[in-house]
Amino acid sequence: MVDLFVTIGGVHMANPIMPASGSIAEGMADLVDLGKLGAIVLKTITPDIRQGVKPPRVVEYTDATLFSIGIPSKGPDYLLNHTVPFFARFGPPVIASISADTAEDFGTLAGYITDPRIAAIEANISCPNLRAHGRAFGMDPVAAAEVIRAMKANTDLPIWAKLTPNVGDIAEIARAVEDAGADAVVTANAILGMGINAETMTPRLGNVVGGLTGPAVKPVILRMVNQCAEAVKIPVIGCGGIATGEDVVEYMLAGASAVQIGTMNFVHTAAMEQSIAWVTDYCTRKNIARVAELTGALKLPVDQNSEQRGAVAL
Amino acid sequence: MVDLFVTIGGVHMANPIMPASGSIAEGMADLVDLGKLGAIVLKTITPDIRQGVKPPRVVEYTDATLFSIGIPSKGPDYLLNHTVPFFARFGPPVIASISADTAEDFGTLAGYITDPRIAAIEANISCPNLRAHGRAFGMDPVAAAEVIRAMKANTDLPIWAKLTPNVGDIAEIARAVEDAGADAVVTANAILGMGINAETMTPRLGNVVGGLTGPAVKPVILRMVNQCAEAVKIPVIGCGGIATGEDVVEYMLAGASAVQIGTMNFVHTAAMEQSIAWVTDYCTRKNIARVAELTGALKLPVDQNSEQRGAVAL
Amino acid sequence: MTMTAMAKPEAPSGCFPRAENRCHVVSNAPMNSEYRLLVVDAPETGLSAYAGQFFHLLCPATATEQPFLRRPMSIYRIDRENGQLGFLYKVTGKGTRALASLAPGDELNATGPLGVGFSLPEGTKHVAMVARGVGLATLAPLARMARAQGAMVTAILSARAPEFLMSRDELEAAGARVIEVNDVAGNSAPQEVINRLRDIHAETPIDFMATCGSNRLLGLTRDLCSEWRIPGQVAVEAFMGCGLGMCFACVVPVRDAQGHEEMKRVCYDGPVFGVEEVTAW
Amino acid sequence: MTMTAMAKPEAPSGCFPRAENRCHVVSNAPMNSEYRLLVVDAPETGLSAYAGQFFHLLCPATATEQPFLRRPMSIYRIDRENGQLGFLYKVTGKGTRALASLAPGDELNATGPLGVGFSLPEGTKHVAMVARGVGLATLAPLARMARAQGAMVTAILSARAPEFLMSRDELEAAGARVIEVNDVAGNSAPQEVINRLRDIHAETPIDFMATCGSNRLLGLTRDLCSEWRIPGQVAVEAFMGCGLGMCFACVVPVRDAQGHEEMKRVCYDGPVFGVEEVTAW
Numbered sequence A, B: 001m002v003d004l005f006v007t008i009g010g011v012h013m014a015n016p017i018m019p020a021s022g023s024i025a026e027g028m029a030d031l032v033d034l035g036k037l038g039a040i041v042l043k044t045i046t047p048d049i050r051q052g053v054k055p056p057r058v059v060e061y062t063d064a065t066l067f068s069i070g071i072p073s074k075g076p077d078y079l080l081n082h083t084v085p086f087f088a089r090f091g092p093p094v095i096a097s098i099s100a101d102t103a104e105d106f107g108t109l110a111g112y113i114t115d116p117r118i119a120a121i122e123a124n125i126s127c128p129n130l131r132a133h134g135r136a137f138g139m140d141p142v143a144a145a146e147v148i149r150a151m152k153a154n155t156d157l158p159i160w161a162k163l164t165p166n167v168g169d170i171a172e173i174a175r176a177v178e179d180a181g182a183d184a185v186v187t188a189n190a191i192l193g194m195g196i197n198a199e200t201m202t203p204r205l206g207n208v209v210g211g212l213t214g215p216a217v218k219p220v221i222l223r224m225v226n227q228c229a230e231a232v233k234i235p236v237i238g239c240g241g242i243a244t245g246e247d248v249v250e251y252m253l254a255g256a257s258a259v260q261i262g263t264m265n266f267v268h269t270a271a272m273e274q275s276i277a278w279v280t281d282y283c284t285r286k287n288i289a290r291v292a293e294l295t296g297a298l299k300l301p302v303d304q305n306s307e308q309r310g311a312v313a314l
Numbered sequence C, D: 001m002t003m004t005a006m007a008k009p010e011a012p013s014g015c016f017p018r019a020e021n022r023c024h025v026v027s028n029a030p031m032n033s034e035y036r037l038l039v040v041d042a043p044e045t046g047l048s049a050y051a052g053q054f055f056h057l058l059c060p061a062t063a064t065e066q067p068f069l070r071r072p073m074s075i076y077r078i079d080r081e082n083g084q085l086g087f088l089y090k091v092t093g094k095g096t097r098a099l100a101s102l103a104p105g106d107e108l109n110a111t112g113p114l115g116v117g118f119s120l121p122e123g124t125k126h127v128a129m130v131a132r133g134v135g136l137a138t139l140a141p142l143a144r145m146a147r148a149q150g151a152m153v154t155a156i157l158s159a160r161a162p163e164f165l166m167s168r169d170e171l172e173a174a175g176a177r178v179i180e181v182n183d184v185a186g187n188s189a190p191q192e193v194i195n196r197l198r199d200i201h202a203e204t205p206i207d208f209m210a211t212c213g214s215n216r217l218l219g220l221t222r223d224l225c226s227e228w229r230i231p232g233q234v235a236v237e238a239f240m241g242c243g244l245g246m247c248f249a250c251v252v253p254v255r256d257a258q259g260h261e262e263m264k265r266v267c268y269d270g271p272v273f274g275v276e277e278v279t280a281w
């Protein structure tokens, strides 16, 4: 019997696999036994009610997608009165995700939704910071830390900081949010991208830019997870392009303590369940008693320090 | 007849298509008429002689590759005595590419290889800066600008600054090198990534990290080209995942004045020639007299300012 | 509360009303130069589909096409007796080209049934449906549903030219009266169709209308429904990510009775909406 | 100057010695449970290949495999008379699984001929070659080349078990004397092979050796060559990016006569090197 339990930033999980924010909603319960997941991460909400951006909202690539949704949100009351009760009944810990236009609003919202049915709050700091010309909070260590501090000041729930990959040095941001009190980091949100239709000479997305997600981004985010894991002591949750249990293992070897699966839920609703099964088999045949032993177990060359892994030399 | 001529940072080119540094070598001349290219960009050299990193040096993905080569270099004398004469005889302008451990070394090397057979020098600032713990020069606007200034002080040849995509705000770096005197920017080098073999629990590359290249990176680099083109007045050369003439057009619409094709040369040696033909057909059927008219011709929504394109909102 | 929401099935706890159905292809024959009919053997869950719902099809990778996302296809035929489902599709891009490569015996992974389909008010006597192109695929099972509820069905099928018209047989087999119009004959213009419908209504009053596939047809259906004060529904299309209401990619603006506009998910809140709810799409 | 460099063909200006050859598959039959022989009709440039060179094959996308990079395969048969090329390959991963799906009439895009192959010193009288596994594919055309130059050829073929042994016919047809050894019979251990070679050398002196496919065989070949003071060559394998000397992915450490080690490209400086040049790979 493989022990799949992990504890991530104060949250006890039956296994290290959970959906990424925005990749499941009520509809998933029509096909999948949500009780089997390590945790249930909800879609980001904002303090206000939002409709999201102009369609088209999705572009397809060979093994990636470019989505731009614009965080449609029904606000915190809907979350507490409808979404949380809906998902809480399945058993796994429920993780809320929030976003806001300013650090203070992050804090206020975190306080407002603090509730025993919520196990932790994920801070989606990839969204635009109104005070910084639309740059994401997560692109600046100071702004990122402010968000986490504002949230910690308003709630006792564990805070997971979901980093943006659109930075030069993600380890620096991870360190900043750790110092500000974050209980875990999620690495990472989507990579900013753009699609163009040559025939019409127009952007493929109503919002022009969107987030690149899906298997194609895995090598990039895997590297970032490794960089974060080397930089901080709090757990790192890997998220980016995971499709199979093998991907889960790769992320854990790179340093992740748990993982989130996003886009693949749209293509194969069984992706999370199958990944749990694959990881269990892997540990069994490798004689690994506890899945947590995989975290950071990558065998790196002894003669290479981590500084030598900070730049491309082609 | 479509006019394919473009002038990029002081270099006159018969068409806007050229190989990316490191994607062709003498062997290409055995299959392809190099005389048809817009320019011939040579592999990066360093002042010293280097053997490169430990194999394995390549990992394959669905439509991307992760390479880590380590810039093997035979040094500047070999460049001037062998490489330049070999490529100069084909006709298109020859662009040298250099890298070094410090800004001063960039300057010295640029001066040393200044030669009438070389039309411009590309500064590969994606390589590690020895003074900044291995972070790339191109990750820091100050270091990037220093490199360009050192080169400009030592040569009259046009300088193209080849940016690294491993930054949060590529427009900031583009502005810094423009201010330092760069004649064009190349956007961009490869995205830092990592591959792991779950079975062996080891990195897939001898060097652990490498550069992700090929079609999968196109949406990300296309976005960066658009950001650079909005930020600077000097020409932007698009480079990342281009496989077809359609990709070339997308890059030009996003703001590129010319493009470089890298990884696809390894798969289809005819990729550059076929792209030139496709772009010619495209312009013909769209009644576009000069290919240069495509640059920046993307029709953006009128109600969205460029700040709204700086972050992901999913 | 919108009318369509009434039809949303309640998920019985512990059982799953939707599934990734692993179906076997029975046939996948061309109907004309553009359309193909894909018939598959389907498991129980798949067969619980009703008119207006759709499936999200995993299109196979081929030598030339590797579609990443699934593709939505309306359910065209629900044959519970033979345990079969049918999809009528137009070969347009990489997903449908890949679908066209399926041969009898191949597996098709079809997630569904999905979405909220048509809901016919009890006691409906005469359903009029107007459709063009692939919209026909969506309306065919509605004809069967209406007949089973005892209503009469008149279907106006519109096409570019007579040779592109499909589903006449399917609809007639369902017990519908079929009227064909086409651009070549010049009798497919909105005003012509409106005149036809007025005549039909004068003969046997229409008390429910259904449409899909074109903004023009939606416009005329909405107008007639409002004039005759009868309910009408429209099946809407949108680019999809998940098909399950999770990604919010497939939204269209929907107006409620108070005139408030809200973005609704075609895959989960629809694809069938009241004609008065949908503005343009 | 390494010995192998002598064989590098000079590119005649204005014409292209290598090409993306668009070949048509003649046959692609399994030889045993692991190996297949792919025979294609090839254009002129492809047919200019010689022993030890390779082609970089574009493996087709299939429903389950989409290899992105090409795959290097040694030239196993060069049949200029019939305008055909043959590749003997082992089905191991996604590229070779995709190759296995090719049917007669399909197109194969084969870039080549590539690399520097074997070069037999003039006047060579007796070539001994030792190979195991797929290494046989590389050595078969060398037998023909040697016979054409008037040399006698002895080939020691090693395999796990007799049923995995291949190319006996191909080699005998080329005029080689073939000796089989295998692990089951217990006569394939290096010392056994060395003893065999000593006996052969005592009978008819060997003045050139060739090998490939295993570090153990390279070691014994290097030792015997140095003992007998004869030249020997080895065909090396490495993971490749471009196959054309452009990406520097396929390097191996190569030592020159002065003991200087340098990283050389298997695809462009090799794949055939002097046995004394290659350390381990």
Ligand SMILES: Cc1cc2nc3c(=O)[nH]c(=O)nc-3n(C[C@H](O)[C@H](O)[C@H](O)COP(=O)(O)OP(=O)(O)OC[C@H]3O[C@@H](n4cnc5c(N)ncnc54)[C@H](O)[C@@H]3O)c2cc1C
Pocket (backbone or CB within 6 Å): A060, C054, C067, C069, C070, C071, C072, C073, C074, C075, C087, C088, C089, C090, C091, C092, C093, C094, C095, C096, C097, C134, C137, C138, C236, C237, C238, C239, C240, C266, C271
């Ligand atoms: C609820 C619903 C039911 C549908 N029922 C049918 C049907 O019964 N028969 C039929 O032929 N078609 C139907 N369609 C349209 C069908 O989904 C598209 O034609 C198909 O997705 C095109 O895919 P492609 O890869 O061949 O084309 P491509 O043009 O290559 O598709 C590229 C992308 O655009 C999307 N796309 C393209 N056209 C459409 C469209 N009209 N609607 C939504 N997304 C689109 C694709 O899903 C894909 O993401 C339906 C669409 C929806 C939303």
Ligand SMILES: Cc1cc2nc3c(=O)[nH]c(=O)nc-3n(C[C@H](O)[C@H](O)[C@H](O)COP(=O)(O)OP(=O)(O)OC[C@H]3O[C@@H](n4cnc5c(N)ncnc54)[C@H](O)[C@@H]3O)c2cc1C
Pocket (backbone or CB within 6 Å): B060, D054, D067, D069, D070, D071, D072, D073, D074, D075, D087, D088, D089, D090, D091, D092, D093, D094, D095, D096, D097, D134, D137, D138, D236, D237, D238, D239, D240, D266, D271
């Ligand atoms: C010059 C040369 C000649 C060769 N000739 C033959 C031959 O005649 N017959 C034959 O069966 N094989 C030959 N090989 C080995 C053959 O190229 C590999 O078996 C093949 O690339 C495996 O690809 P795959 O996708 O099936 O396996 P995978 O394991 O899926 O390949 C994954 C990656 O590893 C690389 N790779 C895997 N194994 C090897 C290997 N042994 N050498 C180099 N790269 C490898 C692949 O190219 C690919 O990039 C040769 C290799 C070289 C370098």
Ligand SMILES: Cc1cc2nc3c(=O)[nH]c(=O)nc-3n(C[C@H](O)[C@H](O)[C@H](O)COP(=O)(O)O)c2cc1C
Pocket (backbone or CB within 6 Å): A020, A021, A022, A023, A043, A044, A067, A069, A071, A097, A124, A162, A188, A189, A190, A211, A213, A214, A215, A217, A239, A240, A241, A242, A260, A261, A262, A263, A264, B314, C241, C246, C247, C248
């Ligand atoms: C349609 C869509 C909606 C998303 N919504 C959110 C969101 O609300 N909050 C958030 O933090 N991340 C959101 N994400 C990002 C994912 O949670 C995840 O970080 C990203 O998709 C990378 O993982 P993947 O490659 O497995 O999809 C969304 C992604 C997609 C594709």
Ligand SMILES: Cc1cc2nc3c(=O)[nH]c(=O)nc-3n(C[C@H](O)[C@H](O)[C@H](O)COP(=O)(O)O)c2cc1C
Pocket (backbone or CB within 6 Å): A314, B020, B021, B022, B023, B043, B044, B067, B069, B071, B097, B124, B162, B188, B189, B190, B211, B212, B213, B214, B215, B217, B239, B240, B241, B242, B260, B261, B262, B263, B264, D241, D246, D247, D248
């Ligand atoms: C094998 C390889 C070697 C490269 N060598 C160099 C180099 O020497 N200098 C450089 O500036 N970029 C180098 N690059 C980066 C390319 O020039 C290019 O920026 C990158 O590959 C993205 O383009 P692509 O997606 O078209 O390949 C190399 C890329 C590859 C794959």
Ligand code: FES
Pocket (backbone or CB within 6 Å): C239, C240, C241, C242, C243, C244, C245, C246, C247, C248, C249, C250, C251, C265, C266, C267, C268
């Ligand atoms: S397609 Fe994902 S919400 Fe409708």
Ligand code: FES
Pocket (backbone or CB within 6 Å): D239, D240, D241, D242, D243, D244, D245, D246, D247, D248, D249, D250, D251, D265, D266, D267, D268
């Ligand atoms: S494979 Fe590219 S240099 Fe050899």
